[in-house]
Amino acid sequence: MLESKGKKTQRSEGKQWRWAVGAIISIVLAIAMASATVPKISLFGQTNKSSCDCSQDKHRFSGIVEDCCCNYETVDHLNEEVLHPILQELVKTPFFRYFKVKLWCDCPFWPDDGMCRLRDCSVCECPESEFPESFKKPFRHGLPLDDVVCQEGKPQAAVDRTLDNKAFRGWTETDNPWTYDDETDNAEMMYVNLQLNPERYTGYTGPSARRIWDAIYSENCPKYPSEDSCQEEKLLYKLISGLHSSISIHIASDYLLDEATNLWGHNLTLLYDRVLRYPDRVRNLYFTFLFVLRAVTKATNYLEQAEYETGNTTEDLKTQSFIKQLLYNPQLQAACPLPFDEAKLWKGQKGPELKQKIQGQFRNISALMDCVGCEKCRLWGKLQVLGLGTALKILFSDDGQENLAQMLQLQRNEVIALMNLLNRLSESVNFVHQMGSAVERQFSSPTSLNKLWRWISTSIV
Secondary structure, X not given: OHHHHHHXXXXXXXXXXXXXXXXXXXXXXXXXXXXXXXXXXXXOOOEOOOOOOOOOOOOOOOOEOOXXXXXXXXXXXXXXXXXXXXXXXXXXXXXXXXXXXXXXXXOOOOOOOOOOOHHHOOOOOOOXXXXXXXXXXXXXXXXXXOOOHHHOOOHHHOOOOOOOOOOOOOOOOOOOOOOOOOOOOOOOOEEEEHHHOOOOOOOOOOHXXXXXXXXXXXXXXXXXXXOOOOHHHHHHHHHHHHHHHHHHHHHHHOEEEEOOOOEEEOOHHHHXXXXXXXXXXXXXXXXXXXXXXXXXXXXXXXXXXXXXXOOOHHHHHHHHHHHHHHHOOHHHHHXXXXXXXXXXXXXXXXHHHHXXXXXXXXXXXXXXXXXXXXXXXXXXXXXXXXXXXHHHHHHOXXXXXXXXXXXXXXXXXXXXXXXXXXXXXXXXXXHHHHHHHHHHHHHHHHHHHHHHHHHHHHHHO
C-alpha cells in the first residue's frame, strides 16, 4: 500500500510538471506569435521602423533604395506589373535569345589550374546551313561531344548549343573598354541559344568556385571601408554583390533536388543562407537592378532606332514592340523616371582617377570569367558581366570632357547581354518579393523556437 501511494504521488507530481511545462511553452509560443505581428517598441517609446508595421505586406524593405531614386515598394510594383512581363517575352524573341560567346578557357590568372580544360570538351558544331552567310567563318572547327571531364563531372553544366534557322543581321562591332574580351575578335566565338541553357544549379561548387568569388571580392572590389565612403567607392562592390545575389537566387529557384529522379524545384534553405539572411545583399540586388534599368532608359534613343532584324518579320515586329513598351512605359516614366542618377558621380578632383581605377578592376573581373570551371556558369557569367559592363559604358561613356554629341556605339552582343541581364535581375527581384517574407519567417522564427524546444526537452530529461 505504501509503495502504491508513493507511485501515485510520483505520477501526480509528473502530471503537474508536464502541465507546468505545457503552460510555459504556450506562453512562449504566444509571445513569439505576437512578436511576429506587433511592431517592436524601442526603449524610448518609438516604433522601430526597420521592423515594418505592415505584417500582412510582403515588404521587409521600405524607403528609397540606397543611392537610387526609387523606393522598394515602387520597384516591386513596377517590376511585377510592367517590367517583368515585358522582359520575359523580350528575351524569348529570336534576336535576344542568341548570344555570341567565347567559351574556350584561357584563364589569365591561374593557367595551370587543371579545373578548366574546355579545349578538350564537348562542343556541338551546328551545320553551316543554320547560320546566315555573314556568320559563316572559316575558323569554325568541330570538337568531340562526349567529354564532360571539363565540366568537373557535372553533365548538367554542359551548354546546349542547338540552334535553329533564325538568325539576325550584324551590327557595327565596337570594343567595350569596361570588359576584358575583345568583342570585335570573332575567333573561336560561337552562338548559344540562351533559352536552351537557363541559369540554374549546375553542381559547380567547392574550391574552384570559391576561388573565383574570393578573387573578385578580395582583389578587385573589396567592401568599402566605412559608411562615410564616397558613392564612387561603393559602386563596384554594390554592383558585384547585387549580381552575386541574383546568381544565387537563380540557383536556389531552379535547383536539382533529387538527382536520381531528376527532380527540380526551389531550394529555400539555400536562398535564405546565401541571400535573405543578409539584408545588404538584398539591398544591393535592388541597387544593381535600378542601375541597369537606368542604363537602358538612358539609351532609349539608341535602342529604339536599332535594327532587330532576324529574317522573321513577325518575330522582329514583336521585338520592336516589346522594346518600345519597355522604353516608353507610362507607369515607369511616372513612378520612377530616373532609377539612378549617374550625374552625381566622378565630380571631385579624384573623380577621373577613381573612374579609371574602377574600370580596371571591372576588366579584371571580366577576365576572371575565363577561369570559371563550369561551362554553363561561364556562359552566364560572361553574359551578365558583359551586360553590366555595357551598363557602365552607357552611363559613364562621357565625362564632360569628351564630345557629348558623339553617338553612343553599342554592338549587338552588348544589347543582347544588357537586356538578358536586366531580365535576370528582374526575375531575382520578383522572386525575392514573392517568396522572401515567407522564407524568412520559416527560417528565422522557427529557429529560435526549435532552440527553445531543445532547451525544454533537455531540462525535462
